[in-house]
Every structure is written in C-alpha cells, then in structure tokens.
Amino acid sequence: MSRDEMTVLQNYRLTNTVNHVYHNVEFYRHKMQKIGLLPSDIKTIDDLTKLPFTTKEDLRDTYPYGLFAVPISEIVRIHASTGTTGKQTVVGYTRRDISTWSECVARSLTMTGVGKGDTILVAYGYGLFTGGLGLHYGAEHLGACVIPIATGSTKRLTTMMVDLEATAIACTPSYLLHVAEVLEAEGLLGKLKIKAAICGAEPWSEAMRLQIEEKLGINAFDIYGLSEVLGPGVACDCIHHQGLHIYEDYFLSEVISEQSQTPVAAGETGELVFTTLAKEGIPLIRYRTKDLTDITYEPCECGRTTARIGRFKGRSDDMLIIRGVNVFPSQIEAALIEMGTTLPHYVMEIDRVGTLDVLELKVEVEERYFSDEIRKLEGLTRQIEKTIREAIGLSIKVKLVEPRTIERSTGKAKRVIDKRKLM
Amino acid sequence: MKQLSVFIENREGRLFDVLRILGENDINIISLSLADTNDYGMLRMIVSKPQVALSILRDCGLSATLTQILAIKLPHESGSLGRALAAINDAGINIEYMYGLCADGDEAVLAIKTSDVAQAAKLLKRAGIEQWQM
Numbered sequence: 001m002s003r004d005e006m007t008v009l010q011n012y013r014l015t016n017t018v019n020h021v022y023h024n025v026e027f028y029r030h031k032m033q034k035i036g037l038l039p040s041d042i043k044t045i046d047d048l049t050k051l052p053f054t055t056k057e058d059l060r061d062t063y064p065y066g067l068f069a070v071p072i073s074e075i076v077r078i079h080a081s082t083g084t085t086g087k088q089t090v091v092g093y094t095r096r097d098i099s100t101w102s103e104c105v106a107r108s109l110t111m112t113g114v115g116k117g118d119t120i121l122v123a124y125g126y127g128l129f130t131g132g133l134g135l136h137y138g139a140e141h142l143g144a145c146v147i148p149i150a151t152g153s154t155k156r157l158t159t160m161m162v163d164l165e166a167t168a169i170a171c172t173p174s175y176l177l178h179v180a181e182v183l184e185a186e187g188l189l190g191k192l193k194i195k196a197a198i199c200g201a202e203p204w205s206e207a208m209r210l211q212i213e214e215k216l217g218i219n220a221f222d223i224y225g226l227s228e229v230l231g232p233g234v235a236c237d238c239i240h241h242q243g244l245h246i247y248e249d250y251f252l253s254e255v256i257s258e259q260s261q262t263p264v265a266a267g268e269t270g271e272l273v274f275t276t277l278a279k280e281g282i283p284l285i286r287y288r289t290k291d292l293t294d295i296t297y298e299p300c301e302c303g304r305t306t307a308r309i310g311r312f313k314g315r316s317d318d319m320l321i322i323r324g325v326n327v328f329p330s331q332i333e334a335a336l337i338e339m340g341t342t343l344p345h346y347v348m349e350i351d352r353v354g355t356l357d358v359l360e361l362k363v364e365v366e367e368r369y370f371s372d373e374i375r376k377l378e379g380l381t382r383q384i385e386k387t388i389r390e391a392i393g394l395s396i397k398v399k400l401v402e403p404r405t406i407e408r409s410t411g412k413a414k415r416v417i418d419k420r421k422l423m
Numbered sequence: 424m425k426q427l428s429v430f431i432e433n434r435e436g437r438l439f440d441v442l443r444i445l446g447e448n449d450i451n452i453i454s455l456s457l458a459d460t461n462d463y464g465m466l467r468m469i470v471s472k473p474q475v476a477l478s479i480l481r482d483c484g485l486s487a488t489l490t491q492i493l494a495i496k497l498p499h500e501s502g503s504l505g506r507a508l509a510a511i512n513d514a515g516i517n518i519e520y521m522y523g524l525c526a527d528g529d530e531a532v533l534a535i536k537t538s539d540v541a542q543a544a545k546l547l548k549r550a551g552i553e554q555w556q557m
C-alpha cells in the first residue's frame with residue numbers, strides 16, 4: 001500500500017474512532033467539550049494534534065470500565081496489567097478486537113518467517129498478561145502449531161524444544177538468554193530445530209539481539225505492543241532489523257517531545273504516542289506510551305512502506321536520574337556488551353549515601369572472565385567502570401559477584417534496584 | 424602442581440560453604456590461602472583431587488579454576504628465598520603472586536605463580552632449588 005492510500009484509510013478510520021469515543025465514552029466527550037472540539041473538527045490525520053492526550057493515569061482513574069466504548073455485553077475478553085505503583089488497569093476486547101489482534105500478531109509472525117507448518121513455543125505468561133494469549137491466537141490464526149508452555153520450568157521448556165522439534169519460540173529476550181545458557185550447559189544446542197525467536201515485553205538492545213542470534217544460531221525478532229493499545233503485535237521488525245514496522249492501518253503513531261508535547265521531526269527521539277484506528281472495546285486517542293524512540297517513514301529494504309520505529313531508547317519512567325544525569329539501563333547494557341562478546345548477568349543498585357546517589361553495578365564473574373589473579377579481576381572491574389563512565393558520564397562502582405547469585409526471572413528481567421525510593 | 428582457585432564473595436559463611444562442599448565429597452585440603460579485597464576473595468587451595476574438586480565446585484555454581492603453580496622447598500637458611508626469586512626474575516619471568524604453602528620438616532614450602540611455569544621450573548632446578556611433592 002502506498003503512503004497516500006494509507007493516509008486515506010487512516011483519515012477515514014480516525015474520524016470514525018473520534019465519533020465513536022465522542023458518543024460512547026464520557027471521558028473523551030468531556031475532554032473534547034472542555035476545549036471546544038467537535039468530532040466534525042477532525043477531518044484528517046493532520047487534525048490529530050487538536051485532540052487531547054490519554055495517559056496510563058487516565059486508565060487508572062477511570063478503572064475499571066470508564067474508557068470502555070461498548071457495553072460489557074459486547075466484551076469477550078479482559079486483560080489487566082498491574083503498574084509498579086500498585087493500582088491495576090483493565091482492558092476489554094470485543095470479538096472483532098480479538099480478531100484484529102490475531103491479525104496483527106499473525107502479520108508479525110509472518111515477517112519472522114513463521115507460518116503454517118511451524119511449531120511455536122509460546123513461553124510468555126498466560127493469563128491477565130497479554131503476551132501469552134496474544135501470541136497464541138496470532139500463531140493459531142496463521143495455522144502454526146502452538147505449544148502453550150507458558151512460563152515455569154525451564155527444564156520442561158528445553159526438553160519440549162528438542163523433543164517436539166519446535167521451530168520458533170516466543171518469550172522475553174532475557175529469559176531466552178537464560179534458556180540458551182541452560183541449553184548450552186545440557187549440550188542441547190546442536191539438537192535444536194529453532195529458526196526464529198519472537199521476543200518482546202521488555203526493552204532490549206541490538207547487541208543482546210545479536211547475542212541471542214549467535215548463541216542459538218537463529219533469527220531473533222523484536223515484537224512490540226502494550227496491553228492498553230492492544231497487546232503484542234502493534235509493531236515488529238522484519239529480517240532486515242531496521243526498525244519495527246507499525247501496522248498503521250490499525251495504529252496511528254506520533255513521536256512527541258516530552259517537554260513541549262509537540263511532534264518531533266522524523267528521526268528525532270521522543271515519546272511514542274498511539275491512536276487506535278479500529279479498536280471497539282477501548283479506543284484510545286493519543287495514548288502516551290512513555291516509550292522513547294524515533295520514527296521513519298522511509299520504505300524498508302523488505303519493500304514494506306509502513307512507518308518504522310527505532311529500537312527503544314528506554315521508557316521515560318525507566319529512566320533513572322542519578323546525580324542529575326539521565327541514565328537508561330540500556331546504556332549500561334550496551335557498555336557491558338562492548339567489553340566482550342556476550343552479556344553477563346548484572347543488576348544496577350542505586351542507593352543514597354548521605355546526599356549523594358551511588359550507582360553500584362553487580363556483575364557475575366563467569367568462567368570466561370575468571371582469573372585467579374586478583375590483579376586481573378581488579379583490572380576488569382576498573383575497565384567496566386571506565387567504559388560505563390565514558391558511556392553515561394557518571395562514575396559508578398562495579399562489584400563482582402559469584403555466578404548465579406543475581407536473580408533470574410521468567411518475565412521481565414529485573415535490572416534495576418532503586419533503594420532510594422525506600423527512604 | 425595444580426592449585427584450585429575459587430572466587431568467593433565476602434559474605435558470611437561463603438568460605439565455610441566451599442570447605443563443607445569439599446569435605447562432603449572426600450576432598451582433602453592440603454593447604455589453603457585466602458587473598459581478599461573489600462568485596463571478594465580468592466581462595467587458593469592445594470587439594471587431594473583437584474580435577475574432581477573443580478567439577479564439584481562448578482556444579483555448585485561457583486567460579487573456580489585450576490592453575491599451574493610451582494611449589495618449591497626452601498631450606499631454613501638466610502638468603503634462600505632471595506636466591507630462588509633471583510633465578511626467576513633474572514630471566515624476565517613475572518611472579519604473579521606467591522604465598523607460604525606449608526612447613527615440611529626443616530624446610531618451608533612456597534607456592535609461586537609465574538608467567539612462564541615450565542621455564543621457571545627449569546631455572547629453579549638449575550639454581551638447585553627442589554620442587555615439593557605432596
């Protein structure tokens with residue numbers, strides 16, 4: 001589809017969505033009336049910036065059903081997410097929403113080369129979290145054979161991976177790295193039939209993606225989504241890994257400056273904002289994702305003309321402010337990978353000593369770093385400290401710890417422990 | 424001689440954990456030395472079955488390695504240590520670290536880790552310094 005044709009479709013769907021929320025969601029009607037905006041004022045996507053934003057807080061404040069645009073009798077599925085701050089938010093899907101979602105995930109899987117004839121292990125959490133069921137329905141929609149292994153025993157996962165000759169896996173990238181370690185330890189790497197991994201639900205670096213590819217001898221893809229907007233399958237990267245293709249017929253995207261809240265130029269980093277174009281249950285107008293990225297409208301090498309978002313720079317709420325400096329865990333990760341071929345397990349601990357914020361990075365001493373000469377280990381810690389100081393402009397303390405003492409997780413990897421919040 | 428080196432964090436009980444694991448697997452510890460920093464320590468041991476001990480510790484998730492060291496006998500007389508070190512040093516071989524291993528009758532036994540173990544062994548032999556056997 002050409003960009004012009006896409007714009008025509010987006011214009012049509014945007015006006016429909018705005019009408020839908022104006023007439024069916026009190027929250028949006030009030031917001032629009034407050035600024036004197038009528039649905040008829042929105043004629044094309046160029047009018048988008050006239051519309052008010054929606055935030056996670058709005059979802060929380062209108063809990064549970066305040067943003068639903070259809071009666072509950074039309075809803076066939078509820079998912080929920082718990083924020084780190086406690087109060088949960090719920091999202092509802094109509095039958096058509098579920099089918100839209102399956103379509104988006106199916107498109108993503110197709111980009112990764114997965115289709116009918118493939119066996120895919122879905123190792124995301126099933127349940128209220130959208131990862132498991134989202135991938136599940138999308139893969140079934142394609143006609144792939146789904147093994148809904150969910151999260152849990154890694155041993156069972158590696159066994160099924162080999163015995164059932166799975167050709168694809170969907171899980172979080174940090175968990176997949178852990179799985180790769182286990183496979184390596186069990187001597188099973190050579191017995192795999194896996195060709196693609198579809199990873200998401202947490203930010204990860206390009207270096208980590210390459211590491212997964214190399215370790216498992218597969219293609220690793222980045223699937224993106226958030227439950228408020230839909231779930232996994234809002235965007236996904238293709239074999240060229242030059243950004244994630246957004247399904248623009250369903251999601252209208254903007255990248256805005258966090259400060260001025262106005263769109264930034266193409267290629268500049270800002271906060272990603274989505275307006276859903278075909279959602280019935282919870283249509284969202286200019287939903288602020290807090291994910292930081294950039295966007296390009298250039299056609300991709302793969303031939304697709306859809307807009308692509310760059311690798312995530314982090315989340316605006318993941319960003320740590322240490323001694324006044326903005327630090328993203330992804331920067332630490334990139335610096336660590338620069339030191340060697342693979343990423344060690346690490347955790348960042350931020351504490352306040354007196355009035356000074358102190359960042360301590362705990363890194364597991366693996367066999368490949370290990371030396372029985374303390375001088376060499378001290379040299380290693382100083383080198384890590386130096387690389388990171390140069391990357392983030394902040395001096396940190398590196399502490400070497402024993403292998404497997406940093407907690408592994410099957411869901412989102414816990415990379416940051418901020419002890420300052422406890423005080 | 425093979426020395427077993429283990430990375431341990433300076434946490435309460437870690438040293439005893441390692442010793443307990445080795446003890447439970449009938450590994451005799453002939454000598455033990457601990458070099459430490461603020462955060463972690465390096466436990467260096469001469470044990471009865473180094474290869475077995477290594478795999479047991481690794482199975483327990485510890486970072487451990489075997490290192491080739493020289494165990495030399497030094498008679499209790501002045502200048503013996505100086506003579507030994509001079510023999511290695513003059514050939515441009517680095518001494519990474521050393522520590523007292525044990526006392527064996529009239530002689531002290533010293534563990535030395537050098538940059539070139541084979542060459543150092545040859546030089547020491549030429550200087551009339553004997554290797555210690557378990």
Ligand SMILES: [Zn+2]
Binds near residue numbers: 237300303304
């Ligand atoms: Zn592409």
